[in-house]
Amino acid sequence: MGWPFKRPSRIILSGTIAGMDTAELTSRLAGLPIPSVRYFSTIGSTNDEALNWISAGAADGCLVVSDEQTSGRGRLNRKWITLPGAALAVSLVIRPDAAEMEHLPLFSPLAAVALRQVLAGLGLPVEVKWPNDVLVGRKKISGILTEAAWDGDRLQGMVIGVGVNIGASALPPADQLLFPATSVEQELGRPMDRFNLLRDFLSALFDWREKLLTPQFFHEWERHLAFLQEPVRIESAGQAVYNGVVLGVDPAGNLRLQLPSGEEVHIAVGDVRLRPA
Numbered sequence: 001m002g003w004p005f006k007r008p009s010r011i012i013l014s015g016t017i018a019g020m021d022t023a024e025l026t027s028r029l030a031g032l033p034i035p036s037v038r039y040f041s042t043i044g045s046t047n048d049e050a051l052n053w054i055s056a057g058a059a060d061g062c063l064v065v066s067d068e069q070t071s072g073r074g075r076l077n078r079k080w081i082t083l084p085g086a087a088l089a090v091s092l093v094i095r096p097d098a099a100e101m102e103h104l105p106l107f108s109p110l111a112a113v114a115l116r117q118v119l120a121g122l123g124l125p126v127e128v129k130w131p132n133d134v135l136v137g138r139k140k141i142s143g144i145l146t147e148a149a150w151d152g153d154r155l156q157g158m159v160i161g162v163g164v165n166i167g168a169s170a171l172p173p174a175d176q177l178l179f180p181a182t183s184v185e186q187e188l189g190r191p192m193d194r195f196n197l198l199r200d201f202l203s204a205l206f207d208w209r210e211k212l213l214t215p216q217f218f219h220e221w222e223r224h225l226a227f228l229q230e231p232v233r234i235e236s237a238g239q240a241v242y243n244g245v246v247l248g249v250d251p252a253g254n255l256r257l258q259l260p261s262g263e264e265v266h267i268a269v270g271d272v273r274l275r276p277a
């Protein structure tokens with residue numbers, strides 16, 4: 001409605017979202033602490049929109065949703081692909097309070113833990129792959145990218161970006177995947193209303209946010225960590241930096257890994273990625 005760059009959301013390419021627009025989505029999300037929603041049928045990146053919105057004063061809980069992303073991002077400038085009609089691509093604005101400010105790396109696992117809980121509630125075998133992905137049956141069903149908006153050296157806010165593959169047609173071609181992928185509908189074997197899933201996910205995220213710094217949150221995260229007690233490889237820029245067994249996470253959100261020597265190392269998110277050994 002009031003901003004200049006919004007595309008007309010009624011120009012919709014896919015039948016499955018006919019009728020979805022900002023007003024409809026706002027009413028579907030009623031009751032959640034979301035002061036304002038921006039819905040797009042297509043956008044470069046929902047995270048970019050949310051980061052710009054923060055600079056323009058977006059309040060905590062403001063939400064960007066798009067049917068399609070043309071330049072969605074993963075970590076380290078890898079691509080996150082959001083094809084139209086079959087995925088969720090959402091970015092949530094967070095204005096961290098003083099306590100959260102000390103624990104910014106926990107916002108990615110916050111989203112992962114919340115989404116895991118909702119998908120597990122549907123009966124799916126869901127795990128959280130440290131630091132930022134959600135797996136079903138060891139395949140990637142969702143990617144999460146949390147980014148910060150800075151004003152000089154002052155943090156203005158955070159954006160939690162979440163992509164979820166809902167239908168089979170959300171899956172990118174295999175040659176564009178570094179890790180096997182799947183979708184909610186393929187795993188469930190039935191259709192799924194993605195905006196209902198979005199509602200449940202955001203509701204779970206706001207609930208877990210209240211408990212973000214509690215042992216309960218870390219327990220939930222660790223309990224559902226993929227590759228727990230299994231051998232993995234930690235890579236940076238394609239090179240193995242560690243081989244070891246996953247022990248869990250620490251209160252800072254670092255991965256606890258046991259090296260073959262028996263030594264325990266704690267690995268910060270930084271620019272590393274985890275792969276099965």
Ligand code: ADP
Pocket residue numbers: 073074075076078079080081082132133140141142143144163165170171172176177178179180181182273
């Ligand atoms: P990781 O940390 O596992 O390397 P990222 O979180 O950076 O992955 O996400 C980017 C990667 O996710 C891409 O390099 C690509 O392999 C994969 N990917 C991109 N789009 C999708 C999608 N829709 N579903 C599953 N995997 C995807």
